[in-house]
Amino acid sequence: MSRLDRYMFRQLAVALLAVTIGLAALVWLTQSLRFIELVLDRGLSFLVFVELTGLLLPSFFAVILPITTFVVTLFVYVRLSTDRELVVMRAAGLSQWRLARPALALATLSVLVCYVLNLWVVPASQASFRAWQFEIRNQLAAILLQEGVFSSVGDDLTVYARYRDRDGTLRGILVHDAREPGAPVTILAEAGRITPGPNGPRVTLENGQRQQVEKVPPPQGAPPGTAPTTRLTVLSFRENSVDLARTSRGETDSRYRNAQERTLDELLHPDPAERIPERDLRRFIAEAHQRLAGPLNALSFGLVALATALTGQFRRHGGSLRLFTGIMVVVVLLAIGLTAGNLAARDPRLIPLVWLNVLAPGLVSCWVLSGMPGWPQGGLLRRSRGAATP
Template identity: 30%
Template sequence: MKVVERYILRRAFVVFAAALFWTLAIVWTTQVLTRIDFVTSSGQSALAFFELATLVLPSVIPVVIPFAVAIAVAQTLSMMNGDSELVVISAAGSSRLATIRPILLLAAGASMLSFVVDNGIDPFARQRARELVSTARADLLSTVVQEGSFRKIDEGLFVQIAERLPDGKLGGIFVADSREKNVDLVYYARDGAVIDMDAKNVLLMSDGVVHRKTVGASVSVIKFNSYAFDLSAFSSAASQIVLFAKDRTLGSLFNPDPNDPVYMKAPQQFRAELHRRLTEWVYPLVFALIALAVAGDARSHRQARIHPIVTALSFALIVRWLGFFVANEAQTAPAFAVAVYLVPIMASAISIWFILTLRSMELPVTWADNAAAFVRRIGDRIILVRHRLLGHPVPDVKGHS
């Protein structure tokens, strides 16, 4: 590899790594915020909470990598063009391959990373995440004995424990059960305990009352000395782990078990997921070609109306949306399976045509004009609002007061 190629590769890789890191950091933060209820509703530890949030990242990385490549290539070539470095490289006798080779090398490495994460890490991360959620739901003992807060055991079933007594019993038990239609049951008990009875998890309540309320009838109150509330059904149901097509390894998608209940119910989803796995990893290469077609020409953005990053990301978003659309439709319509492969192939072919013919891929002029006009209108409105808030004379649209 020539010196200039190593230089371009190094600059593009730095931007790619930064874009990937900060995007994943933002995504991880949002996942942390959306999964706070995992701790509050199930009583799990902070370690399990952060583990679950981290296990989401392998699902996001293959989606983010292509856009990080597009940003890196467009930004690097745009800056080099602005500093006239691309012109100097061309004037020194170097061919366009000196610019294209390092970009394709970066994209190839990103594609390999995407393939490994999507097919080697993500399925196991998804399975582990389902195990964590299942364990949290099945661990009813740790859920129920949390003091001073309501715990949702099932849809329409809530339990609250006032305190844990020194002898291991539970004090101040409250159970609200509205699972049966038009019937509300409320249990109050002075104390109780979660015990194993006939191989079942049972909440045994002592010295309490049951309030029963039905539609159109008054509340009936029944006192009891002891009452056993069966929890085993919820524990066993919650502990079952169901793996869908997205949770399976590449090998199991190629050769699914014909007796698998999930596969028998939706075999087309397994085939659609296989097609998605076989094409997802090529998008970094596709987006690199798009960015090269947009910003690879030394003269391309002297006359450009929109920044190359905006143009490259706009085309990339269109292509990725088409990819998501056909992959989603392929889950129910087998005819869309061909389109899953055609989208990246056609996008690559169009980009290569622009590169080989020394043309610059740009957004339509009307789009650029409309975007510029929109930005100007926003700027004018900001100026008007600022002047009104400060009590200054309001300027007209041309900036005259």
């Protein structure tokens, strides 16, 4: 790498590092606001808050690194053009691809970083993050209960307490437990207290009623097609307890892992013993291809930025249309990428759209940087090429 390459690469690398860290910090700040309540109102330690939200950072970097590669490449090369540095470099005999070499080196480095994040770091961090969520929901459920609020512990258990005494006693309790399929239970109690249990926290209730709706099968001899009836069972009690740690599947030590926290091998070759639904298998395949194709966006977006900055004349008060066009191209590509990913998750036959959205912009940008061979050369295009070559 020549001294000129090092000069341009240093500007690109410093800008990429600053913009990526700044944007990731901004995204982390907005996303972590939903966890601040656990620290301020529910007693979770600040160290746990930092660890929990820090596990989200690798996924942020994996998403924003291709975007910041485009932004930094476009900004640095446009600045070099407006400062007439590119004019001097072209006058020294440097070709388009020679000028693009530092940006291509940086984009290649971004691709490698994204592959490391997508294939190893992000799945591990997402698995740890989901494990924290599972533990908070099942083992630390006591901190989720807030007076005067309907608190959801999981997807099928809701607890409400009118207020909480200084000694921790809950008053005016309502518990709706839908973890038993087809037999939801509603419990009303005057008081209760969170107590430890063998599988996690339990709420011990005093002086209340237990109401359960059950389906009663039709009696023998009923006409065929007779629908079952429902029956409301009401039971009064002086003391009862509800396990807050038991999940709807009756599992306390395991949980279902989604596509984001599985490794590439688990996505492409899932364990048959898990009996994964067909819908999730399609999502796994689409997620695997997105992990393999996504990092290449850094190279494609970098090429789009180079095609925008190196094939036009940028003056201090001109070139805004070309800049706007390059930015809009990347915005449209991001939108198409989200759509293609969703479609591929529904129908694996549409997975080639994911790769086409990643590779096509880079190939077209290479063609533009090469002078668009085979394209009819109009006057405007001829002037553009004249500005691009010494």
